[in-house]
Amino acid sequence: MTRKILCVAEKPAIARAVATHMSGGSFQTHAIRGNQYVKNYEFDFNFGGSWGNCSVTMTSVIGHLTGLDFDRQYKGWMSCPPGALFEAPVQEDVDKDKKPIAENIRNQARYSKALFIWTDCDREGEHIGAEVRNQAKAGNSRIEVKRARFSNTERAHVLQAAREPVELDEFQANAVAARIELDLRIGAAFTRLQTLQLQAVSAVLKEKVISYGSCQFPTLGFVVDRYLRVQNFKPETFWGIKVMLQREGKKVNFLWNRVHLFDRAVVTMMLERCLMAKQAKVTKVNQKPKSKWRPLPLTTVDLQMMGSRFLRLDSQTIMKVAEALYTKGYISYPRTETDQFDKAIDLKKLVEKQFPDNQWGQYAKDLIDGKFRTPRSGRHNDKAHPPIHPVCWVSPSQLNANEKNVYEFVVRRFLACCSDDAKGQGTDIEIQYGEEFFHASGLIVLERNYLDVYVYDKWESSQQLPNFEKGELFEPTEANISEGKTTAPSYLTEPELIGLMDANGIGTDATMAEHIAKIKEREYVVVHSRGSGRSKVEELIPTRLGIALVEGYDNVVAGLPNSISLSKPFLRKEMELRMVEICAGSKTRQEVVQQSLDMYREVFIHTQRRIEMLKAACRKYLNEQPTS
Template sequence: MARKILCVAEKPAIARAVATHMSGGSFQTHAIRGNQYVKNYEFDFNFGDPWGHCSVTMTSVIGHLTGLDFERQYKGWQSCPPSVLFEAPVNEDVDKDKLPIAENIRNQARYSKALFIWTDCDREGEHIGSEVRNQAKSGNARIEVKRAKFSNTERAHVLRAAREPVDLDEYQANAVSARIELDLRIGAAFTRLQTLQLQAVAAVLKEKVISYGSCQFPTLGFVVDRYLRVQNFKPETFWGIKVMLQREGKKVNFLWKRVHLFDRAVVTMMLERCLAAKEAKVTKVAQKPKSKWRPLPLTTVDLQMMGSRYLRIDSQTIMKVAESLYTKGFISYPRTETDQFDKAIDLKKLVEKQFPDTEWGQYARDLIDGNFRTPRSGRHNDKAHPPIHPVSWVSSSSLNANEKKVYEFVTRRFLACCSDDAKGQSTDIEILYGDETFHANGLLVLERNYLDVYVYDKWESSQQLPKFEYGEKFVPTEANIFEGKTTAPNYLTEPELIGLMDANGIGTDATMAEHISKVKEREYVVVNKRGSGRTSVEELIPTRLGVALVEGYDNVVAGLPNSISLSKPFLRKEMELRMLEVCAGTKTKSEVVQQSLDMYREVFIHTQRRIEMLKAACRKYLVD
């Protein structure tokens, strides 16, 4: 009998895609008992040396199999002082709803020579792989464990991954395991402490869970930070000089190189020097080709930001819609950090699939007829998934309103990536007037290229400038002072918040939207609609509770050496750096867990000691 090999992917969709490629399309599907999503696919495959021709069962998990929790006697909120949660014993158990999946793996492992792990090639995937291995080993202690390394589900790539397996990366799995333990201990300890302490402070807090999380608090912190900047803003008056020339029936406005200054007397004096000089002299006439670059291949964060901005769909809804388009086979996997296409992907074939579309089909045909360009490459590659792109064409009539918008966006973005940059010509004129420099700029768009399909970008010709000669002199038609006021920043919008989270390493592409909805659910943040109709903007504003928590924690650590408030992203960032050290093998999991716990424990002790400050902040905002 042929040897048997068990393959396990991170999710059902990957199991199916990999089984399809490995089997050449002919496999048997078996349902498993107790879970409707996970299937076992059976087929034969020749792995080459040393495994040779084998019979294969390809199955999957559904994300993590296990969860970490405190032992039973520490689960009650009154069972121990919250500080004990920094050391209380914890257990890793298979989640209740994952029991049938774990059992399936143990059963299949029993008759298998080897286990091939096909989880995503990222840190979490490595950990999920170790969970799968543990189950397989408990079904068959002698099973050999290998890992398939793949970054997309293109056929040749998958086959090569099957024939050149590597080993699980224990370092990465350990880093995740450290993250899991830290998130649990720190989240539970602070949540219990602040909930139990603050519920008594104000009637409105009585039944509330006031949660703390190393991601949700910095998320709240960003919102509060902007809010306070808006509240504390004091407008300042500024002055500037503008110069205008009428020539060939056109008005040319020259802008001041200094933009504006905050001292009126100085600006007046400078203008007087200009006027005294009478003539301005042209010091630069530059005509140069200018292009507007086509967009980068689409990542999750970009999809969420663009979605909020142009499609007017909040980031969590966007992800749900994208997920459903993915499940139906219309777009690629929507959770990716990669903004570069792998050379192995046949992009032209994907473009051709869009031919039937009534709106952009002709554009796609023009690309294939000679306008196709290889997409730009960004600097990110998660080595797990390609950029988001359409994988098949679907008629808009078979999609609901949001699906249609998201599919259209993903497709237009993809076609834009495969297009040429927009090209134009810019003209820069610089003049010296007295001692001051001014400039005027003109733009002529010559070829729209990608802009024709990517309707979300705007780039338009400005009014054309009349002719200027280098060195020529002229008397400006007008030169005078203008006055203005600095304006307050706006409240934070969701795309801006996602940008901040991304830049500060708060959450992952898959979870940022969840953290935002969590701070709304906890009533730390509310959404306010400014303006109306198509120009309306949704702003994030902290509630009184949200402001109180941030102010309270800022006060708790104020004046302490190395004070790092929980409302800031730094503690989380440091934790992330330590995890990278575990991945590199320079630190062990337990070293990192201890170090990070020490760091948070210090803040915890200060918080307990100065709990009155936290309570006072809540009283200030929540008790009239």
């Protein structure tokens, strides 16, 4: 009898893709009882080595199998003081809707010699792999456990992963387990505390859940921080020197190297010295080729940021649309941090698929006819997914308006990646006038290259400069003082917020949009539109409640020795660093959970003691008459 091997992927789409490659396209599909998405695919495969020819069942989970929650007696909000949740017993259970999937794995494991885990090769994937292993062991305690290491579903790569399995990374799974426990305890404790305490403060808050989360609060913090900077902004007047020369019928404006200063008297004196010198001297003439680099391969964060900017869709909508395009097989997996293409991917083949398109088909043909360039490589690789790229061409008539726009963006971005940089000729002139230095620069775009397909980037020729020679003297046509005012920053936009979250490690590429949606849902922030038409900008403004929470917590911790506010990203960042230590094997899961809980408990106790400050902030913002 041939040996049987059970393979389990993180999601149905991967199970199907891997089964297709391993089986060479011929497999049997069986539905499972109780879940319409998960399927079992059966086929034979030669693993080589000591495994040899085996019969395979390839199936999947749908993300995590289990969830962590408090024991039943702690679930009621009045069952215990919120602070008790830092120690209350918790248990891990298979989610109700995942029970049929877990059962399928236990059943299949019974007849299998080995389990091959095919979850994504990232931290969460390692934890999901451990959940799968636990179910398989419950069905068959003697089953051998292996893990396939793969980063895309290209055929040769998949086959290699199947034949060279590695071990599950227990450290990474433990790091995720620590995160899960911390987020649950801390989130629930603070949410119950502030909800129960603040509901009584204002009629506005009655019946309202005022949630706290280690990601949603720093997200709110960014919005409030920008809002306050706008509110507190005081414009300042500055002065500069403008020098202009007319020559060969062209007008050249020279910019001051000092840009501007805030002291009018000093600028006046400097200008007078210039005028006294009468003549300016050309100190540098640089002619050099300039180029504008083609974009990097597309990541999720970039898709969300560029998408909000150019397609005018909020990040959640973009992700929904991108997922629909992925499920239909038009684009690759849209959740990725990777901005470098694996050498194994045949990029030219993907370019060729775009030939039929009316808008960019000819551009794709030109690439294959010799203009193709290997894409640039960024510095990120999540080792799980390739950059987002089109998988095949789809007629615009098959897509709705949003899908059409997002697909077009993904394709244009991909073709731009496979193109040459735009090239031009730049001229930089520097002059000395009195004791001050000024400069002017000109640009002539010579080859547009990627700009022809990537319509979202702009790079235009500037006005041409007349000829200058190094060392020559000339008398400027005009030189005078300019005056201006510093302008207030504008309110935070969603792409900016996503950039801040990414830079501070708040949330993952898959969840950032959810955290923003969450603070809207909780009525901590609202979206205001400014302008109209193409110049419309959506800005995030905190509500009175949002401002009150941030100000309240800032006041509460103001007295603490290292006063780290919950509205700042530092605590979450520290948690992330400790997770990395678990992955490296330098700390255990238990150590990290204890340390992090101690840290948050200190803030919690302090908040309880000074709860009046939190209440006062809410009263201040919510119970006074709105003035606008």
